[in-house]
Amino acid sequence: MSNLVRSAAKQRICDAALEHFVCYGYNGASLQQIADMVGIRKASIYAHFTNKDALFLTLLNDAINVENQFVDYCFAKQENLPGQCYCDALKQHYQHALHFRFLLRTAYVPPQHLAQSISALYSEHLKRCETHISSALKQHSASLDVAYLSRAYLGVIDSLHIELLYAGTADFDKRLDAMWRLFATALH
Template sequence: MKESIKQAAASLFAEYGYAGTSLAQISENVGIKKPSIYAHYKSKDYLFKCIFQDAFNAEMKRVGETNDLYGLLQSCLFLYDKDPLFRFFLTSSFFPPDFLREHILKQYNSYLGALEAKVKALLNRSSVNSDDAGVMYTIILDSVFVELCYGTRERSEKRLNVAWRIFEQSFMKGRE
């Protein structure tokens, strides 16, 4: 039941934001009465925090396990459409509730730092500046994320394809 509540809440928070989602909507989506949520989560704030931590942990795990930089970027397009937890991570990072703004931005910056470190580690044998490559990679990711939130998947794909082609030409040439 606890996981069902989190899944329903992640989907609703991703769609309507923190302020636009009520515990009544979550309970209705799960098929339980609203007071049943309190058996698992002490408040809407606490539920949101728990979901964000799960989403953050899932993204950090994806970063840690990947050796395919393009695949990681490309998977964001798929996950945004198919995975409510990823969509929640993205939308709450861009539109955090006021009470969690500082915490979420700190976590998101940590996520970007992990991405930069991953790029640097994967490109450490090439002749390019891996610090610059890490920063450019997160710029591409941010571009895709912004387009996913504000635009269309097609525009996100276009941005990704063009940016990746230039990234490869600039930073991946000497890679073994």
């Protein structure tokens, strides 16, 4: 949820729309079906959002805010190696967090007409991850090539995100183990 206070009606629309967009994507989503899920007329959605794009971008901003908080939380925890907590938490987070599933689907398969806006927002989220890992790497060892390893870590994250998005959680542990071993080796 964003930091803004919303009316209960607007929040119900956002909650239903989030679930609907996760299931059907932007192109498959229907404002009529979202209205039906909430138990309102479709026209009532327009009292809160100018159009489907405005609703979608509101949900994207919410997802970015929620996921930024999740990244902050993971990097604040003590861990064996820099960035490990976030990687270890991804599978369970994907299974339980609609915002995360929405963010991944939106970032990797954006509606074409919103791709530039989505890319800019997602890039800011990744920059936050990079800032966290850079800080953690500096604390881990002064002799590391922080810029190089930070980019490698983002590659690990990309790989894990794509595994979740396209393959689900079935083989995630194998991908995590392989990617994490490579990254951990680079740290030593």
